[in-house]
Amino acid sequence: MKLPIYMDNHATTPVDPRVFKAMIPYFTDTFGNAASRNHSFGWVAEDAVEKARKQVAELIGATAKEIVFTSGATESDNLALKGVAEMYAEKGNHIITAATEHKAILDTCKRLEKEGYKVTYLPVETNGLVDLDKLRAAMTDKTILVSIMYANNEIGVLQPVAEISKIAKERGALFHTDATQAIGKVPVDVIKDGIDLASISAHKMYGPKGVGALYVRRRNPRVQLTAQMDGGGHERGMRSGTLNVPGIVGLGEACAIAKAEMSEEIKRMSYLRDKLKARLMSSLDEVYINGTMEHRLPNNLNISFAYVEGESLLMGINEIAVSSGSACTSATLEPSYVLKALGAGDDLAHSSIRFGLGRFNTEEEVDYVAAKVIDVVQKLRELSPLYEMHKEGIDLTKVQWTAH
Amino acid sequence: MAYSDKVLDHYNNPRNVGSFDKKDPNVGTGMVGAPECGDVMKLQVKVNPATGIIEDAKFKTFGCGSAIASSSLATEWLRGKTVDEALAIKNTDIVNELSLPPVKIHCSVLAEDAIKAAIDDYKKKSENVGVESKAHA
Numbered sequence: 001m002k003l004p005i006y007m008d009n010h011a012t013t014p015v016d017p018r019v020f021k022a023m024i025p026y027f028t029d030t031f032g033n034a035a036s037r038n039h040s041f042g043w044v045a046e047d048a049v050e051k052a053r054k055q056v057a058e059l060i061g062a063t064a065k066e067i068v069f070t071s072g073a074t075e076s077d078n079l080a081l082k083g084v085a086e087m088y089a090e091k092g093n094h095i096i097t098a099a100t101e102h103k104a105i106l107d108t109c110k111r112l113e114k115e116g117y118k119v120t121y122l123p124v125e126t127n128g129l130v131d132l133d134k135l136r137a138a139m140t141d142k143t144i145l146v147s148i149m150y151a152n153n154e155i156g157v158l159q160p161v162a163e164i165s166k167i168a169k170e171r172g173a174l175f176h177t178d179a180t181q182a183i184g185k186v187p188v189d190v191i192k193d194g195i196d197l198a199s200i201s202a203h204k205m206y207g208p209k210g211v212g213a214l215y216v217r218r219r220n221p222r223v224q225l226t227a228q229m230d231g232g233g234h235e236r237g238m239r240s241g242t243l244n245v246p247g248i249v250g251l252g253e254a255c256a257i258a259k260a261e262m263s264e265e266i267k268r269m270s271y272l273r274d275k276l277k278a279r280l281m282s283s284l285d286e287v288y289i290n291g292t293m294e295h296r297l298p299n300n301l302n303i304s305f306a307y308v309e310g311e312s313l314l315m316g317i318n319e320i321a322v323s324s325g326s327a328c329t330s331a332t333l334e335p336s337y338v339l340k341a342l343g344a345g346d347d348l349a350h351s352s353i354r355f356g357l358g359r360f361n362t363e364e365e366v367d368y369v370a371a372k373v374i375d376v377v378q379k380l381r382e383l384s385p386l387y388e389m390h391k392e393g394i395d396l397t398k399v400q401w402t403a404h
Numbered sequence: 405m406a407y408s409d410k411v412l413d414h415y416n417n418p419r420n421v422g423s424f425d426k427k428d429p430n431v432g433t434g435m436v437g438a439p440e441c442g443d444v445m446k447l448q449v450k451v452n453p454a455t456g457i458i459e460d461a462k463f464k465t466f467g468c469g470s471a472i473a474s475s476s477l478a479t480e481w482l483r484g485k486t487v488d489e490a491l492a493i494k495n496t497d498i499v500n501e502l503s504l505p506p507v508k509i510h511c512s513v514l515a516e517d518a519i520k521a522a523i524d525d526y527k528k529k530s531e532n533v534g535v536e537s538k539a540h541a
Contacts, residue, residue, distance in 0.1 A: 307466060308466070309442055309443070309466055309467050309468055309471075311468040311469065312415070312467065312468050312469050312471075312472060315407070315415055315468075315469040316415075326442060326468075335442065345440065346439070346440035346441075346442075347439035347440050350439070350440075350442040382421065383418060383421055383464055383465060383466075383472065384464060384465070384466045385435065385444055385445070385446035385464040385465065385466060386439060386444055386466045387466075388423065388446075388464060396439060401437065401438035401439070401440075401444070402435075402436050402437065402438065402517075402521075
């Protein structure tokens with residue numbers, strides 16, 4: 001086993017060597033511009049792009065013509081939201097999303113609000129899921145788009161997208177999902193799930209950084225978008241810019257591998273994740289899981305070690321790459337807004353660690369991580385005045401703190 | 405973020421971790437910060453009432469590595485100082501000693517507040533003892 005151990009696969013994943021191998025020729029030998037229609041260099045590149053388009057489509061039950069390549073999921077989210085808002089402005093000006101979405105959605109919505117659109121940010125329940133009745137109540141005749149993520153990037157919870165899309169459709173709204181964390185990890189089917197637009201990223205599924213896609217439905221209904229990038233009219237006019245051929249080939253290959261290996265990988269990830277969870281919870285008291293375990297990505301564990309501050313825990317396990325919702329680890333000095341939205345309290349957000357397992361993690365690594373985390377949490381609790389008070393039976397919620 | 409060697413040293417080998425009996429009249433306890441802010445420091449001093457010298461100091465901290473280091477360093481500096489000398493410790497001294505980056509300055513402020521709160525608590529207790537003994541006389 002080699003140190004450091006990477007267990008932050010929601011942030012990014014390494015490129016699978018098979019994906020890398022597929023990409024290599026497109027940097028040097030077959031470097032053509034896929035838009036060059038008059039020579040073989042262009043044709044070879046175009047063939048590679050079209051093969052990748054088919055591979056992406058097949059992973060999610062779509063057709064190749066419904067895939068628009070982008071620079072990544074942030075661009076896909078921007079294109080979906082802004083593109084729909086602009087195209088359907090005459091029909092309505094209302095968008096519904098959720099408080100726990102990624103910033104690529106939330107900040108795009110804020111931009112649209114400045115431009116005069118109305119946005120409803122649905123709260124989530126303590127399990128991290130959207131309440132369907134609250135969604136129904138928020139829908140109006142002016143609602144043109146509902147955008148709810150498939151799987152959350154911090155707590156890994158899977159939203160009931162099929163039910164959400166049904167509610168959106170009953171009122172004539174489109175349904176977009178930021179499926180960055182879900183695609184390639186769990187089965188996503190645009191037909192069964194009733195998805196009209198879906199954002200896809202390559203680097204979260206063992207593909208390269210800097211490439212992604214937006215699924216745009218072509219039938220029942222035919223979704224139209226106003227392009228946000230003007231130029232040569234690539235990607236059926238929805239996204240101009242010379243195609244990133246090696247990146248797109250990598251995304252396609254990553255999708256093909258994910259499709260072939262998903263059922264095995266789900267089993268392996270669930271086993272490792274559940275083992276990690278069981279080890280931590282049997283050795284430590286006052287440990288809380290953030291978000292429902294019932295509807296969750298198989299590779300995610302988000303857990304709060306009460307009375308221990310997240311950054312100090314990361315410092316103690318510095319040979320293990322994971323993330324914390326603690327304010328001290330973020331640039332904003334605010335604890336995770338996702339955990340705050342669950343209503344668990346800021347103190348538990350400060351104590352949270354996100355484990356993101358991946359294809360290349362081994363059982364030996366999981367055992368090492370569990371033992372190391374248990375050891376450091378115990379040491380830090382020896383140092384923690386809050387753990388001492390808890391052991392003395394003091395109710396910390398009733399203490400008069402001197403906030404600073 | 406990279407931590408300075410001194411922060412790492414205090415984090416890995418925290419000095420004077422522990423607790424004194426809060427009810428001891430010679431012990432002053434300062435508890436500052438709040439769990440929802442991500443830092444709580446408890447700092448205690450044990451004062452020799454005859455000399456006014458801090459003979460021992462202990463801490464427990466919930467917070468980031470810099471908060472742990474700031475309070476650990478504070479206990480080192482407090483031992484052997486008089487109560488008045490202790491009050492002269494400034495957060496900037498801690499910032500300089502630990503090479504804290506700007507985003508961690510609040511950790512040093514919290515440590516200074518904890519020192520002041522602990523001494524304040526000790527002074528209040530010793531005044532009360534004085535009042536009580538007069539009342540009994």
